Amino acid sequence: MSRRLLAALALALTAMPLLAAGFTPLDRAAARQLTEAGSYRQPTVVALWSADCSHCKKNLQLLAGLVKRNKQLRVITVAAEVAEAGHVPLLDRYALPGQRYAYGSDSPEAIAYAIDPSWAGELPRTFLFDGAGGKAKLSGVLDQPTIEKATGLRF
Amino acid sequence: MAKFVSISRLLASGLLLGLLAPGALAADGMPGMAKAAKQELGASAIFAPDGSLLVATKQGEHVMLYRSRDEGQSWSAPAAVNARPEAISADGENRPKLAFAADGGLLVSWTRPLGKPYSGAIRLARADDGQNFAAPLTVHKDPAEITHRFESLLTTPDNKVIVAWIDKRDLEAAKAGKSTYRGAAIYSAVSTDGGRSFQAERKLADHSCECCRITSALDHDGTPLFMWRHVYAPNERDHALARLATDGTPASVQRATFDRWKVDGCPHHGPSLVVDGAGVRHAVWFNQKDGEGRVFYGRLLPGAEIRVEGQRPVGGPRAAHADLATAGGKLAIVWKEFDGERTQLRGLVSGDGGQRFDELQLAATEGASDQPRVIRRQDKLYAFWRTEKEGFRVLVLP
Numbered sequence: 001m002s003r004r005l006l007a008a009l010a011l012a013l014t015a016m017p018l019l020a021a022g023f024t025p026l027d028r029a030a031a032r033q034l035t036e037a038g039s040y041r042q043p044t045v046v047a048l049w050s051a052d053c054s055h056c057k058k059n060l061q062l063l064a065g066l067v068k069r070n071k072q073l074r075v076i077t078v079a080a081e082v083a084e085a086g087h088v089p090l091l092d093r094y095a096l097p098g099q100r101y102a103y104g105s106d107s108p109e110a111i112a113y114a115i116d117p118s119w120a121g122e123l124p125r126t127f128l129f130d131g132a133g134g135k136a137k138l139s140g141v142l143d144q145p146t147i148e149k150a151t152g153l154r155f
Numbered sequence: 156m157a158k159f160v161s162i163s164r165l166l167a168s169g170l171l172l173g174l175l176a177p178g179a180l181a182a183d184g185m186p187g188m189a190k191a192a193k194q195e196l197g198a199s200a201i202f203a204p205d206g207s208l209l210v211a212t213k214q215g216e217h218v219m220l221y222r223s224r225d226e227g228q229s230w231s232a233p234a235a236v237n238a239r240p241e242a243i244s245a246d247g248e249n250r251p252k253l254a255f256a257a258d259g260g261l262l263v264s265w266t267r268p269l270g271k272p273y274s275g276a277i278r279l280a281r282a283d284d285g286q287n288f289a290a291p292l293t294v295h296k297d298p299a300e301i302t303h304r305f306e307s308l309l310t311t312p313d314n315k316v317i318v319a320w321i322d323k324r325d326l327e328a329a330k331a332g333k334s335t336y337r338g339a340a341i342y343s344a345v346s347t348d349g350g351r352s353f354q355a356e357r358k359l360a361d362h363s364c365e366c367c368r369i370t371s372a373l374d375h376d377g378t379p380l381f382m383w384r385h386v387y388a389p390n391e392r393d394h395a396l397a398r399l400a401t402d403g404t405p406a407s408v409q410r411a412t413f414d415r416w417k418v419d420g421c422p423h424h425g426p427s428l429v430v431d432g433a434g435v436r437h438a439v440w441f442n443q444k445d446g447e448g449r450v451f452y453g454r455l456l457p458g459a460e461i462r463v464e465g466q467r468p469v470g471g472p473r474a475a476h477a478d479l480a481t482a483g484g485k486l487a488i489v490w491k492e493f494d495g496e497r498t499q500l501r502g503l504v505s506g507d508g509g510q511r512f513d514e515l516q517l518a519a520t521e522g523a524s525d526q527p528r529v530i531r532r533q534d535k536l537y538a539f540w541r542t543e544k545e546g547f548r549v550l551v552l553p
Contacts, residue, residue, distance in 0.1 A: 120448035141419035
């Protein structure tokens with residue numbers, strides 16, 4: 001494929017409307033950056049969820065409360081599947097101010113591997129950054145002290 | 156730019172469809188061009204008594220049935236199973252399923268998502284002649300718009316059809332009564348007329364995991380077995396194995412794995428079970444054991460408590476979604492494993508009942524793929540794998 005064609009493809013891709021408004025689609029390169037500790041200069045939580053995951057709702061609820069009380073905390077969500085119209089109300093109810101990502105058209109296994117090679121797809125999966133190079137990753141429902149400690153909000 | 160537009164127009168208009176393998180997704184024919192769309196590759200394959208290979212997939216609001224008379228070299232144009240369109244689950248742990256009733260009737264089951272999140276109804280359609288399907292029926296009597304999903308379909312030599320699924324009616328009742336309930340439940344329904352009608356469903360067990368596929372097999376004495384991921388108190392996501400009495404009630408429900416993965420989460424990773432000609436139960440499953448997530452193989456020995464014999468990891472740390480079958484004295488396991496660039500289809504074959512295995516490198520794909528299956532034709536085993544780019548792949552196993 002020629003470089004001009006590639007550039008045209010890239011342009012066409014970015015100009016395409018997203019399937020579900022507000023979700024940025026991830027490819028493997030963007031996914032890798034998302035879970036690199038060096039990407040964050042402030043306490044940040046990257047929370048993976050899916051429409052099917054009832055346990056994920058508990059974490060999103062907890063994070064919604066925490067982010068309201070801690071202005072320096074950033075919460076980024078990642079739907080571990082392609083976002084559809086139904087994803088919008090599922091996430092809107094938590095009113096999380098951070099960026100919303102979802103899987104894009106790249107191979108889902110490549111995206112998952114880029115997010116974390118040691119993650120087997122279980123949800124919720126959460127990445128916690130203290131903004132100073134520290135990173136923790138945890139599966140399942142979390143409690144408040146765990147999140148506060150791993151993000152450096154509490155010592 | 157002109158070149159790009161013309162290709163995309165061709166793709167959009169379906170003119171290039173004829174160039175794509177059956178089961179491949181037209182919109183994703185060229186890498187990077189497709190706008191993100193939900194991948195619903197869930198497919199099942201079965202050899203019919205006449206030797207033809209049948210595949211069930213989802214296309215829009217229809218379950219589609221493909222036939223091959225040459226073991227997957229060429230395929231018929233697909234035929235719709237459900238004449239009236241309806242929603243169908245075919246992503247991740249979901250797929251339409253195929254079975255033959257003892258009287259020769261072809262059965263297709265699927266989960267129909269309803270309006271509310273997590274809700275679904277278990278549907279089943281029957282074709283007496285293997286071609287012309289009657290309108291699908293809902294297997295359960297419970298009409299509530301709640302979870303009835305992840306069905307498993309099993310037929311017996313006396314023309315029974317047994318369907319088991321994940322059911323949240325007990326969880327919903329607990330919520331309404333302001334009490335708590337661990338996980339979901341497994342319910343099953345029995346048909347004694349080859350799937351034309353079903354008796355009222357019964358509960359097999361409380362406290363199953365919520366969104367992992369269920370597996371089924373006939374035990375050494377012909378007794379129906381169902382195996383699923385369970386939630387043992389307080390939150391250990393090991394597996395349970397149920398033996399059913401002739402009326403469909405659970406004769407026993409036993410813990411079948413002992414890896415003690417404690418997590419309040421959704422593994423999205425269900426087991427597979429098969430019973431070989433000598434009556435030995437072989438299973439593959441995913442669990443986190445001692446902090447490491449792996450696919451495991453083991454033999455589930457019967458007794459007052461099930462003992463797992465020969466438990467061993469299958470593949471590497473990225474192995475996922477294994478399936479297995481036996482035929483002609485062979486036991487075959489297939490799974491997929493992402494290698495950092497591509498998804499590999501790998502296999503293990505044993506000629507001595509699972510004591511020793513030979514490793515197989517079967518195929519690879521660049522894009523998305525369904526979970527692989529092992530299917531059987533008389534004494535031969537095959538891997539069946541649907542990939543986004545290549546479509547249906549049928550591979551003879553040694």
